[in-house]
Amino acid sequence: MICVRTTVLKPIVSLLLLASATVCAAQPALTAAQYAQQLGVGMDVDWARTDRGIREFDPLVVRDYKAKGLTHVRIRVAGEPTEARLIHLRKLVEACEQYGVIPIITYQADEYKKDPSAGNEKEVVNWWVAVAHYFGQNSPLLGFDLIYDPSDKLIHNQASLNRVYDKTIRTIHAIDPQRMIFIAPRLHSAPEDLLNLKLPPQSQNTVLAQWHIFPWGPLKNNGKYPWTSGTAAEKAAIRARINTAIHWQQKTGHVSWVGGWSPGETIRNAPSASQMAFARFMACELKKAKIPYAINADTQFYDGEEGAWRPALEPLLTTMIAPECEKPGDKPGHHTLKPPVPDATRVTPAEASKQKSTAP
Incomplete structure (x- = not known):
């Protein structure tokens, strides 16, 4: 009796397992639009670019970023893809995965940006081949931003840039068809491009x-600043640029990400009222457009040596991450900025040092 029952059940179990596997295989992969929604607000970081950034990085920093409301980081990388550099990148990616922050690796490609020759085109492709093979199909939320801010040298070399993008995208997707890849226009600060x-x-x-x-x-351009007190004309000019990106998205079916914006230099000074107003306006407009963005840059807001946020800039950072935006029906300009919410998970430099010393 038991033998018969087992014999009958085995095919049934096998069929159930097969059906389950078929359902799992049929699950749609994460789309670029879904990925963009998950990016939210992030920050440009030098954790893999400068000696100081590499030296000061600790996985607990990622926890601080997540606690502050940042959900992705744009990791700038320079230099050859050596074994040591790849191992360090894996350490950063694993820390991001541990604390729920999406990592995006972006390559500076300095030599190519200075001289977009055939040899330097190949160097960019080879750099990404090494990185793509190293990560393989692991870390599915890891994104690749192929060239960090194309330079002025590339303004007259659209064909070269397109060749590099085409070769690199095809090569990466031959290794991992689902890898999310970002490409920037020649004029990286111009959505018109x-x-x-x-x-x-x-x-x-x-x-x-x-x-x-x-x-x-x-910054001042042709003797004028694009933002002073936030006049109607200044706001309209910024909205027009964001709308350019929105229209491009609608036309092509692709989504976009603002890889970095800033209210200006603030490390040595507390933010001005003008900077606070600009930060709030920019953050609200990008959120309204549903375009994810990264804040430029980590050293402005976070003291890596102390392992803590810079107190004087926390109100500005809070505004850039989670602004109080006007709602439909509000009178123009009628709003109040809430004070930043205390970070319950924030630790003092002394506590951070103690935790770092006991971390595995």
Whole structure:
């Protein structure tokens, strides 16, 4: 009796397992649009670029970022993909996975940006081949931002940039078809240049655009600042640039990400009222447009040596991450900024040092 029952059940169990496996295999992969929604607000970081950034990095820093409301980091990398550098990148990615922060690796490609020759084009492709093979199909939320801020040298070399993007995307996706990849236009601070990007056919689910707006704040141009007190004309000009990106997204079916913006230099000074107003406006407009963004940059707001946020800049950072935005029906300009909420998980430099010394 038992033997018969076992014999009958075995095929049934096998069928159930097969059906389960089929259902799992049929589950849709994460799309670029879904990925962009998860990015939220992040920050540009030098954890793998400068000697100081590499030396000061501790996994607990990622926990501090997550506690502050940051949900992705744009990890800038320079230099050859040596074994030591790849191991360090894996350490960063694993820390991000541990604390629920999405990592995006972005390559500086300094030599290529100075001289977009055939040899330097190949160097960029080879760099990403090494990184793509190293991570394989692991860390599915890890994104690759192919060239950190294309330079002025590339303004007249659209064909070269398109070649590098095409070769690199095809190579990476041969290794991992689901890897999320970002590409930026020649004029990385101009959403107007998005239309010059040559995007692979049917790549809407895996290729995103990266562009900037005010990467170092509203700097003077032709004797004028694009932001003073937030006049109606200044706000309209910024909205027009964001709308350019929105229209490009609607036309192409691709989504985009602002890889960095800033209210200006603030390390040595407390933020001005003008900077606070600009930060609030920019953050609210990008959130309204549902475009994820990264804040530029980590050393402005976080003291890696102390393992703590810079107190004078926390109100500004809070505004950039979670602004109090006007709601439909509000009178223009009628709002109050809430004081930053105390960070319950924040530790003192002494406690952080103690935790770091006992961390595995």
